[in-house]
Amino acid sequence: MVVLSRGQLYVVVCSLCWSWSACRTVVELSYDVSEEQPVNWLVGDVKTDAQLTELYADDVSVISRLRFTVMRQHSATHPRLFVVDALTGEVRLGARLDREQLMCHRSIVEPCVVRLDVAVRPVAYFLIIRLTINVVDINDHAPVFPDGQLSVDVVESADVGTIIGLPLAVDPDSPPLSVVEYRATAGDTDVFRLVHRRRRGSSGRRLVGESLSLELLTVVDRESVDVYQLTVVALDGGSPALTGTAQLTINVVDVNDNVPHFHHASYDVTVSEDVAPGTTLLHVTADDPDVGLNGRVIYEMASPLSSRLFTVDNTSGAVVVVAGLDCDEGPSSYQLVVSARDHPGVVSTSCVVRVQLTDVNDNRPHIVVDGLIAHSHGQSHNSHRPTPSVRS
Ligand SMILES: [Ca+2]
Ligand SMILES: [Ca+2]
Ligand SMILES: [Ca+2]
Numbered sequence: 350m351v352v353l354s355r356g357q358l359y360v361v362v363c364s365l366c367w368s369w370s371a372c373r374t375v376v377e378l379s380y381d382v383s384e385e386q387p388v389n390w391l392v393g394d395v396k397t398d399a400q401l402t403e404l405y406a407d408d409v410s411v412i413s414r415l416r417f418t419v420m421r422q423h424s425a426t427h428p429r430l431f432v433v434d435a436l437t438g439e440v441r442l443g444a445r446l447d448r449e450q451l452m453c454h455r456s457i458v459e460p461c462v463v464r465l466d467v468a469v470r471p472v473a474y475f476l477i478i479r480l481t482i483n484v485v486d487i488n489d490h491a492p493v494f495p496d497g498q499l500s501v502d503v504v505e506s507a508d509v510g511t512i513i514g515l516p517l518a519v520d521p522d523s524p525p526l527s528v529v530e531y532r533a534t535a536g537d538t539d540v541f542r543l544v545h546r547r548r549r550g551s552s553g554r555r556l557v558g559e560s561l562s563l564e565l566l567t568v569v570d571r572e573s574v575d576v577y578q579l580t581v582v583a584l585d586g587g588s589p590a591l592t593g594t595a596q597l598t599i600n601v602v603d604v605n606d607n608v609p610h611f612h613h614a615s616y617d618v619t620v621s622e623d624v625a626p627g628t629t630l631l632h633v634t635a636d637d638p639d640v641g642l643n644g645r646v647i648y649e650m651a652s653p654l655s656s657r658l659f660t661v662d663n664t665s666g667a668v669v670v671v672a673g674l675d676c677d678e679g680p681s682s683y684q685l686v687v688s689a690r691d692h693p694g695v696v697s698t699s700c701v702v703r704v705q706l707t708d709v710n711d712n713r714p715h716i717v718v719d720g721l722i723a724h725s726h727g728q729s730h731n732s733h734r735p736t737p738s739v740r741s
């Protein structure tokens with residue numbers, strides 16, 4: 350094992366794994382290289398690490414004649430990720446090394462490895478030095494939510510313990526440096542709490558499932574509070590941890606849990622008996638605190654006997670006279686029952702409308718003569734007789 354140190358910033362570990370097989374054509378070396386190092390960063394000195402000097406100790410002139418070339422580079426993302434100095438055998442970075450761009454599978458706790466074959470020539474000394482380069486992750490990504498403004502719905506009839514799914518934050522670093530925790534740092538934490546679950550395979554290493562959700566801690570009532578807020582923070586496993594934040598809005602969805610309620614249990618109106626058909630007597634009003642169709646109030650005349658003379662506008666609650674009223678020919682007062690229901694509802698409430706008619710002088714006078722009644726037709730047939738009492 351050979352250890353190369355580059356100051357305090359970076360350490361390259363080289364392990365010499367070769368064995369002197371019969372033909373000695375392949376030597377295997379492995380290095381750990383931290384990602385995000387600059388171009389030309391020294392990965393390793395394969396001439397030294399493969400112990401070629403010791404190998405040709407009996408003819409030191411061989412060392413100066415050796416030439417090193419990249420024979421095969423196993424990287425789909427960059428054709429010249431590594432370069433080798435033909436004379437010295439130093440392997441250096443040919444491009445910025447980005448572990449996340451190498452598409453190492455983040456759900457598997459396995460090294461992110463790039464392989465490189467270096468050929469040693471002339472042919473008389475031909476050798477393949479096979480490098481296994483482990484790209485060591487650094488915490489260069491913070492968790493990011495799909496959207497900084499998240500929104501979910503919860504039905505107001507939801508039971509305590511109801512679970513509402515949330516999107517996960519994304520952090521492409523390796524699992525130890527990716528998202529490890531979620532916190533609700535502000536807002537309605539007494540109503541909702543975050544639940545973060547991770548499921549691993551049978552080996553305990555592979556992450557096979559992960560979820561983030563909200564759990565409802567108390568009953569909610571849209572008519573009391575229709576929106577809740579939470580600040581959700583995702584933390585990764587770095588030290589210090591990098592974070593990503595989203596503002597979560599929880600909209601309480603209405604259910605039809607209220608029936609209309611009249612402002613008054615009864616209404617009284619007094620109107621002249623000669624009121625014209627089509628006249629609005631008054632408006633009854635009922636409120637339903639639900640929203641949309643759940644809160645749309647429909648008024649109906651609930652007293653069928655009255656509907657011949659009165660009607661109520663379904664939408665406005667206007668009580669309207671639809672026929673002539675005459676307290677001489679009919680009753681001098683009416684008692685109507687008006688109901689109100691919401692649009693989807695079958696339950697209704699009702700109120701009473703009392704209509705009092707006032708008499709007007711709308712009949713011609715009757716002349717009473719000795720107990721007999723005769724219509725005057727505007728003139729007296731017996732003007733000479735005593736002045737009759739007149740009833741109107
Ligand atoms: Ca990270
Ligand atoms: Ca990284
Ligand atoms: Ca309702």
Ligand SMILES: [Ca+2]
Pocket residue numbers: 505571572603604605606607638639640643
């Ligand atoms: Ca409601």
